[in-house]
Each structure stands twice: as structure tokens, then as C-alpha cells.
């Protein structure tokens with residue numbers, strides 16, 4: 001595996017989507033424990049469904065930016081030598097043309113069955129207590145990985161990190177595990193680790209190269225030159 005890419009909310013910021021922790025970030029206005037934990041969900045399902053309904057409804061108004069497009073092109077060039085992992089639940093990578101994206105924190109445009117966690121299906125409407133799993137008829141929940149839940153695709157991601165030559169993390173504050181630990185894993189296996197972000201990473205001990213700037217400026221340039229690092 002040549003390259004593993006991890007993206008976070010910062011790559012979608014210039015498309016107009018709010019990040020989580022920045023100024024006016026989502027978590028400044030919504031209590032995490034209420035809308036991003038299983039406990040919050042079982043306490044008030046309507047509140048949680050409505051929160052994600054709102055985010056889902058807003059998605060079509062945002063367009064992918066040059067950073068999403070550059071990664072889609074690079075993915076086409078590298079084929080199986082490339083893995084795109086995102087913490088984002090938006091669909092901007094797919095709309096930019098990326099064909100295989102591992103959404104480790106789930107996707108807004110999908111729902112999951114409350115009875116069978118492998119019953120996952122596309123959904124673009126408003127979820128409520130009457131929404132049913134098309135496979136078994138049980139009730140549903142947002143297909144979002146909340147705090148305290150295990151992120152998706154971890155085996156494939158760890159396997160890729162153990163064998164990649166380059167690991168780059170883009171537009172993520174690197175505070176939420178396990179994603180925040182990917183740079184350490186890749187570094188330990190000899191990969192060149194690069195951070196692309198507006199601001200310096202608070203823990204850069206595993207980072208070989210840091211490029212500062214807006215994702216839409218620096219990601220396209222990096223994608224053209226990453227082989228030279």
C-alpha cells in the first residue's frame with residue numbers, strides 16, 4: 001500500500017460545513033453527551049434523530065472543494081495502492097468522485113437497524129420513530145458512530161497502516177481516538193507521516209512533514225508532489 005489518507009472536518013470546512021471543535025464548531029452549540037453518545041440517544045431519541053436529520057437535510061447545499069477533487073484524482077491514479085479513510089459523515093468525497101471511502105464514523109446518508117447492526121441502508125429523508133429497516137422491519141437509528149462506540153472498518157484500516165509507505169492526515173484536530181493514533185501506527189511501521197492543516201498539530205512527535213494552509217490550497221499541491229517526500 002503506497003498511501004493511506006485520513007481526513008477530518010477541516011477538509012470540508014471550505015465547502016461550508018462546520019467543523020466540530022473550531023470557533024462556532026458543532027460541539028460549541030450542541031452538548032456532545034446529548035447528541036453523540038448512546039446514552040444521549042436512549043434518553044431522547046427524537047432530539048438525536050432531529051439533530052442528524054438537520055445535518056442530513058443540509059448536505060445537498062454543500063459542494064466538494066478542490067481538496068476533495070484532488071484526492072479523488074489521486075485515488076484513480078493509485079488504484080489499490082491508495083486508501084481513503086474519513087472521519088467525516090458527509091458525502092463530499094463521494095460527490096468529488098472518490099470511489100472507495102471508508103467512513104469510520106458512519107454516514108449521514110445511511111441508517112442502521114436497531115436490532116441488527118449489519119442492516120445498513122441508504123437514507124436521505126427525515127428519520128422518525130416510524131422509520132423501519134427495509135430488511136427486517138425493526139426500528140432504526142442514525143448510522144453514526146457515537147462516543148463510546150467502536151469505529152467501523154478498523155481491521156482494514158490497521159492493516160493498511162501497517163503496510164503503507166505514506167500516511168497523511170488532513171484537516172483533523174487529532175484528538176479523537178482511534179483516528180488520532182493512526183500516525184503513531186504508520187510511523188512505527190516506517191511510513192512517512194504528513195500533516196496538512198490550518199494550524200500546527202498539538203502532538204507532532206510522529207509527524208515527519210507539516211504543511212500549513214487551507215485544505216483547498218495545500219491538498220492539490222501535495223497530491224501532485226507526495227512521491228517526492
Ligand code: APR
Pocket residue numbers: 007008009010011013014019020021022025087088105170171172173174175176196197198199213214215216
Ligand atoms: N483547511 C485545513 N484544515 C482546516 C481548515 C481548512 N480550511 N479548517 C479547519 N481546519 C482544521 C482545524 O485546524 C482542526 O485541526 O480542521 C480540524 C478540525 O478539527 P475538529 O473540528 O476537531 O474535527 P475532526 O478532527 O474531524 O473531529 C474528529 O470528532 O466529534 C468527533 O466524530 C466527530 O469525526 C469527528 C471527530
